[in-house]
Amino acid sequence: MRLPTLTLLAFVLTLPAAAATNSGSVRIEIKDPKGGPVADAVASLVPLDAAPGLTPPAEPLAVTQEGEEFRPYVTAIVVGTRVVFPNRDKVQHHVYSISKTKKFDLPLFRGESKEAVLFDQPGVVSLGCNIHDWMSAYVVVLATPHFAKSGDHGLVSLSGLPAGRYRLDVWHPRIKAMLQREVTIAPNDTATQIISVLLGVDRRIRRAPEGGAGGYK
Ligand SMILES: [Cu+2]
Numbered sequence: 001m002r003l004p005t006l007t008l009l010a011f012v013l014t015l016p017a018a019a020a021t022n023s024g025s026v027r028i029e030i031k032d033p034k035g036g037p038v039a040d041a042v043a044s045l046v047p048l049d050a051a052p053g054l055t056p057p058a059e060p061l062a063v064t065q066e067g068e069e070f071r072p073y074v075t076a077i078v079v080g081t082r083v084v085f086p087n088r089d090k091v092q093h094h095v096y097s098i099s100k101t102k103k104f105d106l107p108l109f110r111g112e113s114k115e116a117v118l119f120d121q122p123g124v125v126s127l128g129c130n131i132h133d134w135m136s137a138y139v140v141v142l143a144t145p146h147f148a149k150s151g152d153h154g155l156v157s158l159s160g161l162p163a164g165r166y167r168l169d170v171w172h173p174r175i176k177a178m179l180q181r182e183v184t185i186a187p188n189d190t191a192t193q194i195i196s197v198l199l200g201v202d203r204r205i206r207r208a209p210e211g212g213a214g215g216y217k
Pocket residue numbers: 068092093094129130131132135
């Protein structure tokens with residue numbers, strides 16, 4: 001029996017000394033066991049002592065289909081954000097989600113998506129395309145304005161954080177459950193935490209070879 005390969009991820013959280021203001025910032029380094037950066041992780045801080053104000057963007061965000069892939073692969077948004085799914089390809093796509101957080105279905109279309117999808121509760125939404133099995137992407141819906149996604153350097157920086165207690169959530173497509181930890185942001189305070197999690201195997205379906213006889217177009 002083959003056991004799935006598990007990869008260890010280390011999160012290094014540093015709280016830089018705050019300036020004279022009453023707000024702080026955090027910098028989270030997301031690394032694999034060899035010290036390499038991990039992209040597409042979403043880190044967020046949920047205030048525990050006060051209800052955060054949530055202001056969704058006035059205009060919808062876009063998750064495009066281009067080259068028969070979703071772009072971006074991971075999108076982090078605040079609750080109440082609307083998302084459109086424009087298709088930049090010549091072929092049709094059929095975008096759907098069966099995730100509990102938000103179920104929707106956009107039957108075969110080309111060009112601009114007809115409707116914006118409202119993401120009205122927090123959670124992780126897995127996107128797929130009925131035509132192209134390899135197309136997958138995620139929308140991470142957050143109940144806090146304090147969040148960011150790691151880029152190629154594996155870094156997340158959050159600033160303008162009022163002092164207080166927060167729940168740090170870290171999510172990645174290969175984390176089985178949202179990682180959670182309590183963090184205190186205190187002015188003139190410096191702290192370092194290291195968080196390790198286990199990642200599962202990459203279950204993404206391999207894309208059909210270009211020009212193959214598979215007929216996935
Ligand atoms: Cu498609």
